[in-house]
Amino acid sequence: MKKLLELKNISKTFYSEKGLLFSRGAAKEACKNINMNISSGEIVALVGESGSGKTTLSRIAAGLLSPDSGAVFIEGRALERYSPLQRASKIGIVFQNPSDSLNPVLTGGYMIREALRNRKRLDYQNPPPELSSAESIFAEFSLDFKLASSRPGDMSGGQRQRLAAARSFAMFPSCLVLDEVTSSLDVSTAASIIKLLKRINARYGTAMLFITHNLVLAEIISERMFVMKEGEIVESGSTWEVFGSPRHPYVRELKAAGMLSREEAGASRYAGRESA
Ligand SMILES: Nc1ncnc2c1ncn2[C@@H]1O[C@H](COP(=O)(O)OP(=O)(O)OP(=O)(O)O)[C@@H](O)[C@H]1O
Ligand SMILES: [Mg+2]
Numbered sequence: 398m399k400k401l402l403e404l405k406n407i408s409k410t411f412y413s414e415k416g417l418l419f420s421r422g423a424a425k426e427a428c429k430n431i432n433m434n435i436s437s438g439e440i441v442a443l444v445g446e447s448g449s450g451k452t453t454l455s456r457i458a459a460g461l462l463s464p465d466s467g468a469v470f471i472e473g474r475a476l477e478r479y480s481p482l483q484r485a486s487k488i489g490i491v492f493q494n495p496s497d498s499l500n501p502v503l504t505g506g507y508m509i510r511e512a513l514r515n516r517k518r519l520d521y522q523n524p525p526p527e528l529s530s531a532e533s534i535f536a537e538f539s540l541d542f543k544l545a546s547s548r549p550g551d552m553s554g555g556q557r558q559r560l561a562a563a564r565s566f567a568m569f570p571s572c573l574v575l576d577e578v579t580s581s582l583d584v585s586t587a588a589s590i591i592k593l594l595k596r597i598n599a600r601y602g603t604a605m606l607f608i609t610h611n612l613v614l615a616e617i618i619s620e621r622m623f624v625m626k627e628g629e630i631v632e633s634g635s636t637w638e639v640f641g642s643p644r645h646p647y648v649r650e651l652k653a654a655g656m657l658s659r660e661e662a663g664a665s666r667y668a669g670r671e672s673a
Contacts, residue, residue: 400473401604402435402458402488402572407467409453427453428464429628435572438602440595442615442636444651445625451608454625455574458606459490472571486519489565493577495557499549505560506545509534512567525601528569538563539593555586559593566597572604579614591618612648613655616640624648 408430413422427450435441445451456462458469460476469476471487479487492498499508509531527533535542538559549557558578565573575594579587595618597603607618615622615636622639624632624647632645643649 399437400434401437401439401471402433402606403470403473404431404433404454404458405468405470407431407454407457407464407469409450409457409462409464411453426628428457430467431625431628431630433623433630433633435604435606437571438598438604439621440598440605440607440619442619442622443606443608443625444610444612444615444622446610446651449625450628451625452576455490455576455606455608459488459574460484461490482515482519485565485568485570486516487570488572488574489568489570490574490576491558491562491565491578493580495554495561496549498561499557499564501549504546504548505535505540505552506531508560508564509545509567512564516568525569528567531567534563534567537597538566539589553586555582555590558582558586558590562590562594566603569601570603572606574606574608576608577610580610594618610651611655612640612651616655624651 407428408426409428411425411427413425431454433441433443433454443451443454453462457464460469460479460481471479471484476484503511513529513531513534528537531545532542535545540556540559540563544552544556544560549560552560562573562575562578579590582590591614594605594607598605607615609615612624619636622633622636623630624639624645626647632639632643632648639648640652643652
């Protein structure tokens, strides 16, 4: 499989603002020398508890945050060598809370059409013809086209999250980074979004970095997974291996915690198994 996204020796430290004059505050190493590759069409999960550095890493991967050291490559080329528009056509990011990323004054239809227009300005890659209209993108994300004239504030949480994902997808990126996209949703809505993501991946070969705190959810969606703790990758490998026989005690803990939230696990498993 072709190497799509490469994170090489990524480190990032944050400093609290409490330091005295000329000194920096307490240091927090959010990412410590992280290496990760994602191939074309692959679904990879990144699992870890709150504060382990997942969002920091995903923002670095999508070019929204610069690492202190290390580099991100997409299709073998350093991320900073792409223009912002080119970058959005390679890697898209969807956040846990869609309200943070969706402009409240724009309608759903406008957002998707704007992404499609931007995509067309990049002449080197044409979107699949069946996805060249806002209507077709709405349909692909199981969104009623009536919502094209609605603003985010008039949509349900699940609809907003679908819209956020649809907007990133309308640039037809080779890779989508999904940062806890189902965490704020109820069980059945979360399950339907997982099912939808799997369908998008199967149809269009969009690679995905699926970020979650739930190892059980990661098992359902991914082929390969990375487990992060305190800024470091503590375990990685095929999902089957990592989930089936976790080596690191922390991963065993995460598995037990995921198993405890049976309802979430049950519904998600249903989403994963049902034919897309
Ligand atoms: N902009 C920032 N300034 C200072 N510290 C930060 C900043 N962003 C993140 N951190 C710190 O870096 C660490 C990792 O945060 P990050 O948001 O990457 O974790 P996470 O795994 O995404 O957590 P969660 O599951 O809660 O979203 C945390 O200790 C956090 O407080
Ligand atoms: Mg986070």
